[in-house]
Amino acid sequence: MMDGLWTLPEKVIVRQFYLQNTGLFMVGLMVGFGFLSSNEHIALATYALHDWFFLSGYFALWLLYTVYVLRFSIQVLQTTDLLQLFRLLPTTQRLFLLYLLYLQLLLPVIAYAGFVGWVGSQRGTTTANTVVALVVLLLTVIPLPFAERALHRPNPEPFTSGLGAWIRQRLTTPYVFFYIRYLFREQAATLFLTKTGSCLVTIGLLAIYPTDDYDIRLLSLGALLSGVFHAGLVYELYHFEATQLFLLRNLPVALSKRWVTYIGISGLLLSPEVILLLFRHPNDVSTWEALGVGAFALSLLLLQYTLLLFRHQDRDRFMARLFWPTIVYFFLIMYQLPIWALAFMSCIAATTLFMRYFYRSSW
Known part of the structure; x- marks a missing residue:
C-alpha cells in the first residue's frame, strides 16, 4: 500500500x-x-x-x-x-x-x-x-x-496591507514597474529566492576570482547561472501579461517602444547583479568587461522571453527546454568566445524573435 x-x-x-x-x-x-x-x-x-x-x-x-x-x-x-x-x-x-x-x-x-x-x-x-x-x-x-x-x-x-492599498490609490505606476510591483505583491517568495540565489552566486564568484588564475569566463558562467535562475521570473512575466493584461497588444504603442520597455523590465530585474559586477569586479577585469557580463545576462532574459513568444509552452516544458541552450552557451563561454559577442548575438536573436512574433503569439 x-x-x-x-x-x-x-x-x-x-x-x-x-x-x-x-x-x-x-x-x-x-x-x-x-x-x-x-x-x-x-x-x-x-x-x-x-x-x-x-x-x-x-x-x-x-x-x-x-x-x-x-x-x-x-x-x-x-x-x-x-x-x-x-x-x-x-x-x-x-x-x-x-x-x-x-x-x-x-x-x-x-x-x-x-x-x-x-x-x-x-x-x-x-x-x-x-x-x-x-x-x-x-x-x-x-x-x-x-x-x-x-x-x-x-x-x-492572502495578507493585504492597508498602507500598500493607500499608496497604490494615490500614486501611479509606470508600465515598466507594473511587473515589478506584481512580483512584490503576488510572487514575493519567488522574487526573494531568485534574487537571493543569483546575488549569492555573483558574490561568491567575485570572492573566488582572486584566489586563483581565473579569467572572464568565470564571471560569464555566473551570468549564465543568473540567467537560469531568472527563468521562472521570465515565465511569470509572460504569464502575467497573457492572463492579466491581455488587452495590452491592442494599445497604439510602437513595437520598438514595447521592446525598449521589456529591456527596461529585464534590466530592473538584473540591477542588483549588475551593480555588484560594476562596483566589485576584480582588478584584472575591466569595467567594460564587467558591463559585458551584465549585458550577456540581460540578453539571456530577453531571449528566454521571446522564445515564449515564438512558441507557447507551459512552465514545466519551458524550464526543461532551457537545458540544451544552457549547454551550448556553456561551451561557447569555455571556448573563449568574447562576452560582448555572446551578448550581441543573443540580443539580435531576441530582437528578431520579438519583432516577428510579438503580435502572432497567443497564450
Whole structure:
C-alpha cells in the first residue's frame, strides 16, 4: 500500500521539481566542477569545518535551497486535488510520506553534506561533523509543519496591507514597474529566492576570482547561472501579461517602444547583479568587461522571453527546454568566445524573435 501511496507525490512533486530545474542543476555542476578541482573542493570543505563563519555560509545556502524546495512543494500540494486527499491518511503515515518526499527533494544538500562529513572524518573535526549532521536533520524536518498546513489549508487568504492599498490609490505606476510591483505583491517568495540565489552566486564568484588564475569566463558562467535562475521570473512575466493584461497588444504603442520597455523590465530585474559586477569586479577585469557580463545576462532574459513568444509552452516544458541552450552557451563561454559577442548575438536573436512574433503569439 505504501508503494501505491508514494507513486503520486513522487511523480507530481519530486520528478517535476528535478525536471523543471535540470538546467539550474547542470549549470551549478558545471560552475562547481568546471573551475574547481577535487582538491579545491576538499580544501573549501576543510576550511569550512575549521571556521564557523564560513560553515554558516554553507548552512545559509542549504537553507535557501530548502526554502526553494518547500515553496515548490507547497504550491503543488495546494493546487493538486489528488494530493489534498492525503489529509485523510493517519497522521503518522502522512508525516512519514512527507518526510520521504523531502528527503528526495533535499538529496543535493544531503549529498554535499555527506561529502563535508567525509572530509571532516579525515580531518578529525568531530564537533563540526556533529553540527553538520544536526543541521541537515533539521532541514529535513523543517518543511513538515508547512506541508501539513498546506494540506489542511489549501486556499489561505492572502495578507493585504492597508498602507500598500493607500499608496497604490494615490500614486501611479509606470508600465515598466507594473511587473515589478506584481512580483512584490503576488510572487514575493519567488522574487526573494531568485534574487537571493543569483546575488549569492555573483558574490561568491567575485570572492573566488582572486584566489586563483581565473579569467572572464568565470564571471560569464555566473551570468549564465543568473540567467537560469531568472527563468521562472521570465515565465511569470509572460504569464502575467497573457492572463492579466491581455488587452495590452491592442494599445497604439510602437513595437520598438514595447521592446525598449521589456529591456527596461529585464534590466530592473538584473540591477542588483549588475551593480555588484560594476562596483566589485576584480582588478584584472575591466569595467567594460564587467558591463559585458551584465549585458550577456540581460540578453539571456530577453531571449528566454521571446522564445515564449515564438512558441507557447507551459512552465514545466519551458524550464526543461532551457537545458540544451544552457549547454551550448556553456561551451561557447569555455571556448573563449568574447562576452560582448555572446551578448550581441543573443540580443539580435531576441530582437528578431520579438519583432516577428510579438503580435502572432497567443497564450
